[in-house]
Amino acid sequence: MLEAHHLGKSYRLGDVEVAALADVSLAFPRGSITTVVGRSGCGKTTLLRILAGLEQPSRGELRRMDGGPSQTGVVFQEARLMPWLDTLGNVAFGLRRRVPAGIAEERSRAALETVGLSAFTDAMPSQLSGGMAQRVAIARALVTEPDLLLLDEPFAALDAFTRRAMQNELIAIWQKKHPTIVFVTHDVEEAVLLGQRVLELEGGRVVGHEPIDLPFPRDPTAAAVNDHRRRILANLTAPARDHDSRVASPAIDKEPSS
């Protein structure tokens, strides 16, 4: 449904051009779950923002095949709730302009039920724990019935127990509706637990693809999960590749400084 062709993104910082993403070509088949893993600064958020249409690539293009996604939901690392609206209000916010209020409320209640927050529709964001707030953010993305769900380290700030529960919840949601999911994380174990394939990103480039053919939900202690984890870690910590030059070139030609 979505294909990236030679995507590149550069930012200019003073005189230098920083290549946040370089020559990324990928297909995201309809209904698949792709996880993207890599260390901080490797370009994960940049890739996700381009897929979301929040950012334009500097090079290459995003092609929407057979109609492409009709509805995209995005979940960021922080819940980004509106503090003056209660849980139901936050989830319904984006819907209110598009459907009648009664339907917006009904769908919002259903989305909150999906993430296990039916009892908290009246709670204000300040009354929610981090995990609950992140569930609200997921409900807010789900309420639009996205066929493309993009998640940027959504569970990174959660404690290990809550994170595990949320991972299982995400898989349950996917098993119900099969949206195309792209899930970004810096946690290799999480990438293996959630992805049908794991893309390894380094210096703005895809340096590995790891297909993971294991049934959901996956057991983090299973030997097969650990094998994948080890292989990905080994690849990501391998000695620097010759194409791995993050700071591409000075934007303005200058005398070499030495």
Ligand SMILES: Nc1ncnc2c1ncn2[C@@H]1O[C@H](COP(=O)(O)OP(=O)(O)O)[C@@H](O)[C@H]1O
């Ligand atoms: N708006 C921006 N302006 C300048 N540089 C940016 C901007 N956004 C990201 N970058 C740079 O691009 C690189 C990739 O960033 P990002 O995609 O946020 O990585 P990640 O999400 O993997 O941590 C980093 O070096 C970052 O500093």
Ligand SMILES: [Mg+2]
């Ligand atoms: Mg990021």
